[in-house]
Amino acid sequence: MANQPTKNTPMFYPWHHFVLVPAALILAGYGIRRYLDVAGNDDETSRLWFTVMALAIVSLGALVMMRQHYALQLQDRLIRLEVRQRYFEITGQSLRPLEAQLQLSQILALRFAGDDELPGLVQAAIREKLSSKDIQARIQHFQFDHLRV
Numbered sequence: 001m002a003n004q005p006t007k008n009t010p011m012f013y014p015w016h017h018f019v020l021v022p023a024a025l026i027l028a029g030y031g032i033r034r035y036l037d038v039a040g041n042d043d044e045t046s047r048l049w050f051t052v053m054a055l056a057i058v059s060l061g062a063l064v065m066m067r068q069h070y071a072l073q074l075q076d077r078l079i080r081l082e083v084r085q086r087y088f089e090i091t092g093q094s095l096r097p098l099e100a101q102l103q104l105s106q107i108l109a110l111r112f113a114g115d116d117e118l119p120g121l122v123q124a125a126i127r128e129k130l131s132s133k134d135i136q137a138r139i140q141h142f143q144f145d146h147l148r149v
Contacts, residue, residue: 021063028056076104079111083118091119098126105132114141 012018031053038046080099087095099107106125109132113121117140125135 016063016066021060024056024060024063028053028060031056076108080104080107083107083111086115086118087122090115095122098122101126106130106135108132109135111145112136112142113139114143117141 031049035046035049035053038049040046084095084099087093102110102122102125110118110121110125113135117138121135121138124130124138128134130138
């Protein structure tokens, strides 16, 4: 117990935070500066720097969009916890023993089920190996998730 950390330290993905994003920022800044020096010229040098600048800006945009990927992973974890909690509240039993038999896509589809149909759909999804679309087709009373990004 004494060796446990007492502070929540930030998590960094080294390749993303310390290599790719800084490199893309530097390359974009340098490419923009060099292109502005030769802008208006119709020669190979201006085309080269325009291409470098454009690729750097697109790469930087792609790296920034990776943040969306992190947010979606977090939402998937929260949905899994939500389905576990709802299942426990409805049945009084833990979903954990059954989770190993369910795919993430099935759990994500089960979150739309009403409380009265969730236990039966969990059993059917395991027994019949239902796809997420099949699970959603069987739901009678949808609980829509308007907050999903």
